[in-house]
Amino acid sequence: DGGITQSPKYLFRKEGQNVTLSCEQNLNHDAMYWYRQDPGQGLRLIYYSQIVNDFQKGDIAEGYSVSREKKESFPLTVTSAQKNPTAFYLCASSRGGQSPRYTFGSGTRLTVV
Amino acid sequence: GQQVMQIPQYQHVQEGEDFTTYCNSSTTLSNIQWYKQRPGGHPVFLIQLVKSGEVKKQKRLTFQFGEAKKNSSLHITATQTTDVGTYFCAGRNNNDMRFGAGTRLTVKP
Numbered sequence: 001d002g003g004i005t006q007s008p009k010y011l012f013r014k015e016g017q018n019v020t021l022s023c024e025q026n027l028n029h030d031a032m033y034w035y036r037q038d039p040g041q042g043l044r045l046i047y048y049s050q051i052v053n054d055f056q057k058g059d060i061a062e063g064y065s066v067s068r069e070k071k072e073s074f075p076l077t078v079t080s081a082q083k084n085p086t087a088f089y090l091c092a093s094s095r096g097g098q099s100p101r102y103t104f105g106s107g108t109r110l111t112v113v
Numbered sequence: 114g115q116q117v118m119q120i121p122q123y124q125h126v127q128e129g130e131d132f133t134t135y136c137n138s139s140t141t142l143s144n145i146q147w148y149k150q151r152p153g154g155h156p157v158f159l160i161q162l163v164k165s166g167e168v169k170k171q172k173r174l175t176f177q178f179g180e181a182k183k184n185s186s187l188h189i190t191a192t193q194t195t196d197v198g199t200y201f202c203a204g205r206n207n208n209d210m211r212f213g214a215g216t217r218l219t220v221k222p
Contacts, residue, residue, distance in 0.1 A: 035212075040122070042201060042214035043156070090155060099144050099163065099205065104155040 003027065006091050006105035013078075013085075013112050021076045021108045023091035029103070030096045032074035036060060037088040037107075046089075049074055050096070078110065085112045115140045117204045119213030127221050132189040134216035136202035144205050145178055145185045150215070151198040159187075159200075192220050 004025040013019045023032065031050045035043040045058030049068040063082025068074055074093075078085045089108045094100035116139040126132050136145065144163045148156035160169055162178035162185060169176045175188045185204075189196055199215040 040214075040217075042119070043212040099161060101146060101158045101161060102148075102156070102203075104157070106155050 004091060004093050004103050004105040006089075006108050008108060009106065011108055011110045013110070015112055016080045018080060019078050019085075019110065021078065021089055021091075021110070023074045023076065023105055024072055025074075025093045025103070025105075026072060027093055027103060028071070029093035030071070031094045031100065032068070033092040033094075033102070034058075034064070034066065034074070034076045035090040035092065037090055043090065046076065085110060115204070115206050115209055115211050117202060117211040117213045119202055119216055121216055122214065123217050123219075125219045125221065126192050128194060129191050132192050132196070132218055134187050134200050134202075134218075136185045136187075136204065136213050138183045138204045138206075138211075140183070140206050142182050142204040142206055145182075146203045146205070146210075147176060147185075147187055148201045148203065148212075149198050150201065154198075156201055189218075192218070194220050194222055196220055 007022045033048040034046040044060050046064050047066040049055035052071050055066050055068050065077045091105040092102040094102050118137045120135050146161045147159040150156045160176050165182050166180045167178040173190045177186045197220050199217045201215045202213045
């Protein structure tokens with residue numbers, strides 16, 4: 001079955017360490033996205049990529065980095081510069097076009113101690 | 114920039130009661146989508162509305178898009194415990210898609 005896979009489901013890191021969250025999709029979608037979700041809040045866009053080897057900053061890109069070397073993969077690195085990294089991170093993908101629906105991964109819950 | 118406001122933030126109902134969540138945009142939208150996130154889960158696409166004044170139904174769920182394409186609502190008739198979760202709207206203006214903060218629905222059996 002086609003889908004989007006995020007790993008790991010839970011991740012614990014010490015403060016000051018960089019950490020990379022994985023996102024892989026086999027839906028042949030062109031666009032991929034990273035969102036951050038905090039308790040009681042909506043989804044805030046971190047980065048997005050509409051095509052391989054290209055990506056754009058979202059609303060809260062500071063302290064994060066991404067790469068899009070393959071169509072299927074869009075890893076997110078949470079750097080030590082991110083002041084409050086503990087959150088639920090959601091990866092999504094969509095087809096191109098004007099009104100694509102998003103398919104979300106199951107998310108990674110990152111806790112920094 | 115574009116903002117999408119969603120109310121209420123929380124709604125607790127008795128099973129069998131109706132539920133409505135509202136979404137308002139600061140700008141005219143090209144379309145609006147609705148997603149449901151079950152507790153501990155991830156958002157799942159429910160529906161997309163494109164036309165002014167559009168109304169779509171999915172069993173007990175009724176979705177509306179305002180005439181001015183700046184607001185939308187999701188109404189659930191006779192809620193069931195399976196309806197629990199957070200409902201998000203997502204409004205698109207050109208290439209900019211914004212999610213509302215979501216309405217968290219709890220249902221008491």
